[in-house]
Amino acid sequence: MFLTGLLYKPLAFMVLCIYWFNPFVWFSFVLMCRDMEMSCDERVLKELGSYIKKDYSTSLLSLAVNKRVIKGSPLAFGENNTKTRIKNVLNYKKPGFWIVLAAITAVVCIGIGLITNPSHISKEGNKFSEKIYKYRTPYVGDSSKVASIVKELPVPETL
Numbered sequence: 832m833f834l835t836g837l838l839y840k841p842l843a844f845m846v847l848c849i850y851w852f853n854p855f856v857w858f859s860f861v862l863m864c865r866d867m868e869m870s871c872d873e874r875v876l877k878e879l880g881s882y883i884k885k886d887y888s889t890s891l892l893s894l895a896v897n898k899r900v901i902k903g904s905p906l907a908f909g910e911n912n913t914k915t916r917i918k919n920v921l922n923y924k925k926p927g928f929w930i931v932l933a934a935i936t937a938v939v940c941i942g943i944g945l946i947t948n949p950s951h952i953s954k955e956g957n958k959f960s961e962k963i964y965k966y967r968t969p970y971v972g973d974s975s976k977v978a979s980i981v982k983e984l985p986v987p988e989t990l
Contacts, residue, residue: 840867865912872920889915959983 843860850856875887895913962983968976 840864868912868916869919872916876920884920888920891917891920959985 843892848855874908891913966976966979
């Protein structure tokens with residue numbers, strides 16, 4: 832768990848540096864950092880037990896207060912959401928067995944549904960693409976070829 836944070840966060844920061852103009856990359860980087868911190872908190876509570884909540888919350892607060900650290904370092908401890916982290920630590924409950932089982936079942940069912948590809952659809956699509964491909968032309972303005980392609984397009988029965 833700890834090593835993945837050491838590997839993924841600098842890699843994600845490099846992607847952020849390259850695509851600095853994309854707001855979705857910024858949003859995903861912020862969410863990734865928040866998720867990594869919450870995951871770390873949950874791992875500590877899982878390993879050490881729920882009796883450590885108060886001490887762990889105090890440690891988080893002491894790390895965030897009165898530290899003279901260079902601001903703007905995205906690869907360090909996130910001081911900006913300490914209040915949210917402490918609330919989550921104090922309200923943390925271990926997920927129930929049935930919730931985990933339902934989530935795993937849903938992921939497996941959706942995965943199987945996305946992996947399957949009916950063979951009859953791919954054969955029909957292949958014939959259609961062959962029909963249209965024979966009318967290809969390097970010229971944009973060749974209206975006779977475009978008219979042939981339009982004739983091959985399927986028309987809904989409602990029209």
